[in-house]
Structures are given as C-alpha cells and as structure tokens.
Amino acid sequence: MQSLNREIFKNPEIVMNNISLIEHAFQSEKSIAVPHYLLCSGRNYAEYNGEIWRMYGYIENTSCIPYNFDYGFAVGRFLRVVNSYGFEFENPINLHDFRLNLPLRNIHGDTKSDNIIFGKKTAIIDLDNAMRSYICADYGDMIRSVTTESFDLQAIYDTTKGFAKGIGDLLTAKEISTLYSGIVLIITELKDRYHSGIKNFPNKTSEQCLEREKSLILQLDEFYSHEDEIKNIINRCFE
Numbered sequence: 001m002q003s004l005n006r007e008i009f010k011n012p013e014i015v016m017n018n019i020s021l022i023e024h025a026f027q028s029e030k031s032i033a034v035p036h037y038l039l040c041s042g043r044n045y046a047e048y049n050g051e052i053w054r055m056y057g058y059i060e061n062t063s064c065i066p067y068n069f070d071y072g073f074a075v076g077r078f079l080r081v082v083n084s085y086g087f088e089f090e091n092p093i094n095l096h097d098f099r100l101n102l103p104l105r106n107i108h109g110d111t112k113s114d115n116i117i118f119g120k121k122t123a124i125i126d127l128d129n130a131m132r133s134y135i136c137a138d139y140g141d142m143i144r145s146v147t148t149e150s151f152d153l154q155a156i157y158d159t160t161k162g163f164a165k166g167i168g169d170l171l172t173a174k175e176i177s178t179l180y181s182g183i184v185l186i187i188t189e190l191k192d193r194y195h196s197g198i199k200n201f202p203n204k205t206s207e208q209c210l211e212r213e214k215s216l217i218l219q220l221d222e223f224y225s226h227e228d229e230i231k232n233i234i235n236r237c238f239e
Contacts, residue, residue, distance in 0.1 A: 004045070004052040009128065012052045014092045016045045018130040025085045032074045033123040035059065059125065063118040068146055068155050069162035074122045075111050075142050076166025079135060082106040083170060089130050096137040098185055102175055104132045111138045112145040135175055136182025139163060143183050144190070144219070151222040157233045164237040176238050180231050183223050191216040 004012045019037060023044075026034045035056035037044040045054040082089075089106045096109065108115075109129030117123040139160075146152075146159050160179075193200045194213040201209055223230065 001053060001055045004054065004128070006050075006052065009092050011092065012045070014090045015128050015130075016043070016052075016054065018089045018092065019127050020044055021085075021087050021089065022082060022127055022130060025081050025087075029077075029081055031122075032077050033059070033121045034078075034127065035123070035125055059117050059123045060119045061117045062120065067118060068158035070118065070122055071113060071116050071146065072142065072159035072162025072164075073166040074116050074124050074162075075108065075138060076163040076168075078108055078124050078166075079105070079138060080167050080170050082108075082130075089132050091131040091133075093129065093131075095129060095131065096133040096186075096189065098134060098137070100134055100136075100178065100181075102134050102136070102178060103172070105135050107131060107133045107135060107138045109133065109138070111142040113142075114145075134178075134182065135167075135171060136178050137186060138182075139179045140182030140184070140186035144187050147219065147222070151219070151226070153226065153229055153233065156230060157237070160233055160237045171238075176234065179234050180227065183230070184220065187216055187220045187223065191220065 004015060006012060009015050016037075022034055023036065037054055037056045040046040045052050047053075083106050087106070096107075107130070108124065108127070109131045110126055111124075115124060115126040117125060142159060142163065143156055146155050191213055194209045194216065197206050197209045198204060204212075
C-alpha cells in the first residue's frame with residue numbers, strides 16, 4: 001500500500017490513468033511484468049482524508065543481483081510495449097523537459113535499477129513518472145544507474161545489449177544516434193536538482209545533496225571522457 005504525494009503530483013488522476021493504460025498494455029505480455037493495482041469502486045486508487053492511496057499485489061524479489069542484460073531488456077521491452085497500443089501518456093510532473101528534435105514517446109520516467117525486480121518474472125515498478133518524453137531519457141537514466149557505484153564499459157555493453165533486444169525495431173536511426181546524449185542530459189538534470197538542494201530532496205540534508213552533486217559531476221566526467229567508446233557500444237548493440 002502506498003500514498004501518492006500530492007505536493008509533487010498535483011493531478012493524481014493523471015498518474016493513475018497512465019498506470020491503468022500500462023496495465024492494459026501488459027495484459028498479454030509474457031516476458032516482463034508490471035504491478036497489478038487493486039480496484040476500489042472501479043478505480044485503481046482510493047481517496048481518504050484528502051490523501052490518495054493505492055495498493056498492488058506483492059512482487060517477490062528472488063535476487064539482489066542486478067543482471068545487466070536482463071535489466072536492459074526489461075527497460076527496452078517496457079518501452080516497446082507501451083508504445084505499441086496507440087495511446088499517449090499525460091505528463092504528471094515537469095521532468096526531463098529537454099528540447100530535442102526527436103519523436104515524443106511514452107516513457108517510464110525513472111528507470112533506475114531499484115525499479116526493476118528480478119523475480120520469477122522480471123518486473124518493472126514505480127510507474128508514477130510515466131510520461132511523454134524521449135526514449136534517450138530512459139536509456140540515459142538506466143545507464144547512469146548501472147554505473148553509479150563504478151564506471152564499467154562491460155556493464156554498459158551488457159545493459160545496452162539487453163535494451164536493444166527488448167526494444168526491438170521501435171527506434172529510428174536518429175533516436176539511436178542520440179542515446180549517448182540521453183546519458184549526459186539525465187546526469188546533468190539530476191546534478192542540477194541536487195544543486196538546488198533539499199527543496200527537491202526533502203528527506204536529505206544539504207550536506208548529502210552536495211556530496212551527491214559532486215559524485216554526479218565525477219560520473220559525468222567519466223561519460224565525457226569515454227564518449228567514443230560508449231557510442232561505439234551503442235552502434236554495435238543496434239546493428
């Protein structure tokens with residue numbers, strides 16, 4: 001059971017409608033899963049004392065090891081599924097507000113590794129940020145997450161290989177060519193949010209925000225210095 005933070009999500013019905021669309025798209029999906037939200041009076045949430053509450057079925061995590069290929073595949077497959085049914089998400093918050101000459105797609109909006117559960121069937125959770133944006137944002141956040149502890153080109157390759165298999169032929173050549181840019185944009189966006197401090201992360205101290213900002217600057221430097229290698233990995237995976 002979870003509440004939905006109305007200070008962040010001013011229109012919770014948008015969040016829950018997006019989730020309904022996702023669940024509908026995944027009804028016949030065999031390879032990965034999403035949470036199944038319980039209904040209350042025909043809606044996938046309940047209002048009580050001005051708060052929004054929702055509940056979904058428990059998903060067991062059988063492994064704490066982030067299998068990079070499977071992680072990438074889950075994100076790629078999610079994107080393929082939610083962009084195959086002709087619906088468009090509404091944007092619940094102002095996030096990933098980039099201006100790129102690319103097609104807008106339905107995206108997850110928060111593809112960090114914590115949002116992948118490796119159980120009997122790999123599941124992708126935390127669907128609150130589902131929105132219309134660019135595929136490179138989800139790719140970039142995924143690669144940022146898989147290299148948070150240490151920069152590892154093999155991990156980037158394995159994750160990208162899984163992502164390419166999961167997403168199939170959805171992407172245009174131009175979208176593929178901008179996947180690297182998504183990494184830089186996402187890390188920069190997150191760095192700037194931590195620079196603004198506790199107003200974006202009220203559960204952290206100013207000192208913690210500063211330390212996280214510093215670590216993101218170092219991570220960004222790694223990606224700049226390995227740009228050619230990462231672009232080569234992307235091209236190999238999407239051949």
